[in-house]
Amino acid sequence: xxxxxxxxxxRVPTRLGRLASAVSHQTxxxxxxxxxxxxxxxxxxxxxxKEFAPKMQEWDENQHFPIDVLRRGAELGFGGLYTxxxxxGSGLGRLETSVIFEALSTGDVSTTAYITLHNMCSWIIDExxxxxxxxxxxxxxxxxxxxxxxxxxxxxxxxxxxxxTTTAVKKGSHYVLNGSKAFISGAGASxxxxxxxxxxxxxxxxxxxxxxxxxxxxLSFGKKETKLGWNSQPTRAVIxxxxxxxxxxxxxxxxxxxxxxxxxxxxxxxxxxSCSLGAAQASIEEAVGHVKVRKQFxxxxxxxxxxxxxxxxxxxxxxxxxLMIRHxxxxxxxxxxxxxxxxxxAKVHATDESFKICDDSLQLHxxxxxxxxxxxxxxxxxxxxxxxxxGANEVMRMAVSRTLLV
Amino acid sequence: MSNLRILVATKRVVDYAVKIRVxxxxxxxxxxxxxxxxxxFDEIGTEQAIQIKEALVKAKTGTAEVIVVSCxxxxxxxxxxxxxxxxxxxxxxxxxxxxxQPLAVAKLLKAIVEKEKPDMVILGKQAIDDDSNQTGQMxxxxxxxxxxxxxSKVELGDKLMTVTREVDGxxxxxxxxxxxxxxxxxxxxxxxxxxxxxxxxxxxxxxxxFTVADLGVDIKPRLQTLKIAEPPKRQGGKLVESVDDLVxxxxxxxxxx
Numbered sequence: 154x155x156x157x158x159x160x161x162x163x164r165v166p167t168r169l170g171r172l173a174s175a176v177s178h179q180t181x182x183x184x185x186x187x188x189x190x191x192x193x194x195x196x197x198x199x200x201x202x203k204e205f206a207p208k209m210q211e212w213d214e215n216q217h218f219p220i221d222v223l224r225r226g227a228e229l230g231f232g233g234l235y236t237x238x239x240x241x242g243s244g245l246g247r248l249e250t251s252v253i254f255e256a257l258s259t260g261d262v263s264t265t266a267y268i269t270l271h272n273m274c275s276w277i278i279d280e281x282x283x284x285x286x287x288x289x290x291x292x293x294x295x296x297x298x299x300x301x302x303x304x305x306x307x308x309x310x311x312x313x314x315x316x317x318t319t320t321a322v323k324k325g326s327h328y329v330l331n332g333s334k335a336f337i338s339g340a341g342a343s344x345x346x347x348x349x350x351x352x353x354x355x356x357x358x359x360x361x362x363x364x365x366x367x368x369x370x371x372l373s374f375g376k377k378e379t380k381l382g383w384n385s386q387p388t389r390a391v392i393x394x395x396x397x398x399x400x401x402x403x404x405x406x407x408x409x410x411x412x413x414x415x416x417x418x419x420x421x422x423x424x425x426x427s428c429s430l431g432a433a434q435a436s437i438e439e440a441v442g443h444v445k446v447r448k449q450f451x452x453x454x455x456x457x458x459x460x461x462x463x464x465x466x467x468x469x470x471x472x473x474x475x476l477m478i479r480h481x482x483x484x485x486x487x488x489x490x491x492x493x494x495x496x497x498x499a500k501v502h503a504t505d506e507s508f509k510i511c512d513d514s515l516q517l518h519x520x521x522x523x524x525x526x527x528x529x530x531x532x533x534x535x536x537x538x539x540x541x542x543x544g545a546n547e548v549m550r551m552a553v554s555r556t557l558l559v
Numbered sequence: 560m561s562n563l564r565i566l567v568a569t570k571r572v573v574d575y576a577v578k579i580r581v582x583x584x585x586x587x588x589x590x591x592x593x594x595x596x597x598x599x600f601d602e603i604g605t606e607q608a609i610q611i612k613e614a615l616v617k618a619k620t621g622t623a624e625v626i627v628v629s630c631x632x633x634x635x636x637x638x639x640x641x642x643x644x645x646x647x648x649x650x651x652x653x654x655x656x657x658x659x660q661p662l663a664v665a666k667l668l669k670a671i672v673e674k675e676k677p678d679m680v681i682l683g684k685q686a687i688d689d690d691s692n693q694t695g696q697m698x699x700x701x702x703x704x705x706x707x708x709x710x711s712k713v714e715l716g717d718k719l720m721t722v723t724r725e726v727d728g729x730x731x732x733x734x735x736x737x738x739x740x741x742x743x744x745x746x747x748x749x750x751x752x753x754x755x756x757x758x759x760x761x762x763x764x765x766x767x768x769f770t771v772a773d774l775g776v777d778i779k780p781r782l783q784t785l786k787i788a789e790p791p792k793r794q795g796g797k798l799v800e801s802v803d804d805l806v807x808x809x810x811x812x813x814x815x816x
Contacts, residue, residue: 192758193755195641200752229755230755231755234755243755243756
C-alpha cells in the first residue's frame with residue numbers, strides 16, 4: 154500500500170483554464186500526459202465542443218439517442234479506442250482512452266458514457282473472441298454501424314452479479330437462453346448484446362458469455378426506462394424467452410463468463426470514472442464563468458473569499474481524482490497484478506468527488522443553477538449514476554477491503 | 560496526369576477562444592501558459608490542399624504532395640503535427656525564437672519555395688494574432704508570382720487556377736497560371752478533424768528542420784511596436800430623447816460624425 158503514497162507532484166492538465174495556468178507554471182517539468190496524448194485530448198475536446206456541447210441539453214430534454222453523431226465520432230476512431238487496429242479499432246492504451254473519454258464528457262456525459270460501454274463490448278470480443286468472431290463483429294462495431302450492449306445485471310442480481318439466474322442450455326446446434334437482464338444501456342437500439350448466462354452450477358464459475366444479436370428468435374426488450382439522467386441513451390430490460398443462440402456465438406469457454414465480465418468491468422471503472430472527471434471539469438468551467446459575472450453586495454461572486462476557496466477545493470479534488478484514474482489506467486496498461494484494486498479505488502474516489510464538484514458548482518450558480526436553462530443540472534444528474542453502476546461504489550469498497558484484509 | 564506539389568504555410572497562434580490580455584509590462588499580449596492552436600485560416604488552407612489531393616486521386620488524373628511549413632519557435636511543431644494528422648504528407652519547420660514579421664516570413668517562405676519548387680503556395684489570409692494580411696501578398700511580390708487572395712472557391716485546371724474572391728464590393732473571379740499564391744478566406748471549406756489513426760500515423764511522417772541561418776535570410780524587424788493597450792472599458796449606454804439628440808451625441812461625444 155505504500156506505493157499509493159509515492160506519486161510525485163504532477164502538472165495540472167491545462168484544461169482547467171486560467172486556474173491551471175498558475176499551477177502548471179510552477180510544475181512545468183512534470184506532466185501526467187505527454188505531447189502525443191495531448192493531441193488526442195485536443196481532438197476529443199474539439200469534437201465535444203462542436204458536436205456534443207451545443208446539443209447536450211436538447212438531447213437530455215428530448216431523450217434523444219444521437220446515433221448519427223456517435224457514428225461521426227466512430228469515423229474518427231472513437232468506436233473501438235482500445236480494440237486492435239486490424240478490425241478497425243484505434244489500438245490505444247487505457248490512459249489515452251481515459252484522456253479521450255474525459256474530454257468527450259465535458260461536452261456530454263451521457264453520450265460519452267454510452268460510447269464507453271460500447272467500447273467495453275468491443276474490447277471483450279477483441280480480447281476473448283475467436284478470430285472468426287472478431288472478424289465477423291468487430292469491423293462493424295468499431296465503425297458503430299452496429300451498436301453493442303453489455304448485459305450482466307438482472308432484476309434479482311445487481312451488486313450480487315454472480316447470483317444471476319439467466320440460464321443457457323445447450324440443445325444441439327444452439328444454446329437456449331431464458332431470463333431477463335435489467336437496466337441495459339442501449340438496449341433496443343443495439344444490434345449486438347453480450348449476455349452473461351448460467352451454463353453450469355451456481356456462482357461465478359457456472360456462467361458463460363454469449364454474443365446475442367437483435368433479431369434472434371426469443372429476444373425482446375422492455376419499455377424504455379424514464380431516468381433522472383443519462384437521457385441521451387435508451388435503457389431497457391433485455392428479455393430472453395427460449396432465445397436461440399448458435400453455439401459458435403459462445404464467447405470464450407464455458408464457465409469463463411464471469412471472469413470475462415469482470416475483466417471488462419476493470420476497464421469500465423476507469424471509463425466511468427473518466428466520464429465523471431469530464432463532468433467535474435465542465436462544472437468547474439461553468440462555475441468560473443458564472444462567478445465572474447454574477448454580482449451581489451456590489452461585487453462579483455469571484456471577489457468573495459468563499460467563492461475563491463470553494464473553487465480551489467473543487468480544483469484540488471478534481472486533481473486528486475484525475476491522478477488516481479490515470480494512475481490506475483497506467484497500471485492496467487502495464488498489466489500490474491494489483492490493477493483491479495487501484496481501478497476500484499480510483500472509481501470510488503473519482504465518481505464520489507466529481508458528483509460533489511458538480512453539486513458545489515450548482516450551489517455557486519445560486520438559483521440559476523436550478524434552472525434547466527443552465528447546463529450544470531445535466532452534469533449533476535448524469536454523474537449521479539456513476540456512483541451506482543459499473544460496480545456500485547459499495548461493491549468497489551468490498552473489492553478493496555478484500556485486498557487489504559487478505 | 561498532373562502531379563502537384565502544394566506548399567501550405569501555417570502559424571501557431573493564441574487560440575481564437577482565449578480571452579487575451581496585455582502582459583504586465585504592457586509590451587505585448589500575454590502568451591505564456593495560454594492555449595495555442597493553428598491559425599484558423601491556415602487550417603482552411605491545409606484542408607484545401609488535402610481536398611485538392613483527394614480530388615486528383617479520386618478522378619485518377621494524378622496526385623498531389625502536400626508539404627506544410629511553419630516558421631517560429633520549437634512549439635510550432637505542434638501545429639505541423641496537427642496538419643500532418645489532417646493528412647499533409649510532410650512538414651518543414653523553420654526554427655526561430657526571434658520575432659518574425661510578415662516580410663521576414665515571406666522571405667523565409669521564398670527560400671523554402673526555391674528549395675521545394677511547389678506549384679502552389681496556400682496561406683491563410685491573415686493570422687488572428689497580428690491580423691497583418693500581408694505575408695501571402697509579399698511572398699507573391701518577392702517571387703513575382705500571381706496571387707489570388709481571400710479565396711472562397713478554388714478550381715484547378717491544367718496549370719491554371721480559377722479563384723472566387725470575396726472582396727469589399729462582392730465576389731470576384733480571377734484566373735491565374737500556376738505556380739501561384741492563394742490565400743484562404745473563411746468560406747473556402749470546413750476543416751476536417753484529424754482522426755485518431757491519422758494522429759498516430761502523423762508521428763511517422765517526415766519533419767525537416769531549418770534555421771534562419773541555413774536559409775540565409777535577413778529577418779530583422781522593420782516595424783516597431785510602440786504601444787499595446789486594451790480597448791477602453793465598455794461604458795454604460797444612454798437613452799436618447801430624439802433624433803437631434805442622437806445626432807448631437809454622435810457628433811460631439813462619440814465623435815464619429
